[in-house]
Amino acid sequence: MNPSVVSISRRLVCSLLLTACAIPGLAQEVKKQNIVLIATGGTIAGAGASSANIGVYQAAVVAVDKIMAAVPEIHTIANVKGEQIFQIGSHNFTNDRLLQLARRVTELLKSEGVDGIVITHGTDTLEETSYFLNLTVKSNKPVVMLGSMRPGTALSADGPLNLYNAVAVAASKEAVGKGTLVVMNDEIHSARDVTKTNATRVDTFKSPYGPLGLVVEGQARFYRAPIRPHTVQSEFDLDKIQALPQVDIAYGYQNMSRAAYDALVASGAKAIIHAGVGGGSVPEYMVGPLNEIRGKGVFVVRATRTGSGVVIRNNSVKDDANDWLVVDDQNPQKARLLLALALTKTTDTKELQKIFLKY
Template identity: 35%
Template structure:
């Protein structure tokens, strides 16, 4: 029987509140091992070993926790008796954690993140079935070398392309113009696509040790926006992800200010506030070729990739290439 490590980090899946309600609950207050005990047939899937790591609302997740989680995954994945790893996580920032891990962990063993939209004390919570399927996915040979995955509502998502698209439905996740990796029916796994960008052991970041990260900040453009936010962000800053309109667009005043910041050494990535957007290099909004298009990455994932790139280089062309490869 396969051995699966379940790493608990908190979130709604381990949340509790008034019986039956889906709101007004506290995340990360229930032991995930208690949830496992409520799942029929779970012990027929795999031998499960719990690793409690942290217990937080996912809005408290940060780079320090990411490093701790990444190191724990690498540690557990080295064990010859371990076949796969499942992480329970809050849904609000799960896509960011998943993408960071996708770029930095050093294993081809299946790593699957899952969570819930309803707390464990709600009527018909969704967490137990998501956890059941995540464990089944991590124990399946088909899931090897697929990069970090997320499992929700019987859909297998790649860490790079998953995005939370709804804040109140169980089926709360979608994709950024990309197909899902596959789907599940109960414990059966159907992989229909494989990642085409570099991940895990194929990533240049997987062997690097991290302590602190360069500071990458974000600025959102809106109609009538002045450049004060850019002036405020430039202090103690290594990079800025601009969340523009349309294809990563902004005013002439913003373009001039961003050119100044780029010439001062701050690396600028252009992204978009539009869901399902693609941002390429653009002469109209970047005539001096100072900036980097985020490609199909969301602004939040663009920040993570830029942050990791800046641990190795400040060369614009090298970073630009990374946005196509990762």
């Protein structure tokens, strides 16, 4: 054979071998990430009497192994192991259950054999649990939460795809260091921003600043990142928290009464989030009662019931003179959790206000 032909053939063979080594699956199988799926119940674990039952069903009845079995495709993208920690509707979450979940997530993430966590959860309070984990879990490894608006027995159930997408995000290197994420309806949201905006629609979860990214054909695509402190940057230490102080929410409206506020104080509230109209407004006839409450050592925090927007300190209310607090853009339910954690560190009003503006 012509020597030049032999030389070209050898170079071609070497080139093909190098290419094969560079292509995942040809030279060796790509190492899959190890993901733990923690199930807490919710609609994704629900079942209706028929496939036509989309909004009428029993939540939290399907075990984690059956949820996983319904989406075998998750095993093509990661090594997934299931764990059932609760079997409840998310409206039944309590402070104690929040702490239990956060501690279990933290424990799992300390293992070198765990690369990420996926949590199935009811949608009613998913935004609260995810925000709590965002503030307390000290790890850069992905923690991804999901739920569903329709039970698995329903026509066009959204849970299976949400689960597949959540596992894909948890297994993505791009998700590392972005805090707790919520994956719903093909979108990736920051736990800090996301909120449920509709009682029944599958596109209910929205963030005022938009999602962080999307899941496209099982691939996570990020377009922005959260910059407020979270996870490893957070100052809140689970090891130093045995219980969360009682922080409650009262709703503002025309002709409102002080009765709810007084009842919350009597029940042991350490702080009350006033979900006021507009920019957290307080009616003139409620200033006195709220100052009485503050005089008893209970913190008063102004938030807005509108669902989004910044509450400005000393706008139409004399916050400094009253020794009240204001949220930044946290909604009342997230402000409750942030303040509960903050109160485990300080009871100084100025320091508490700094925490609201920081996180």
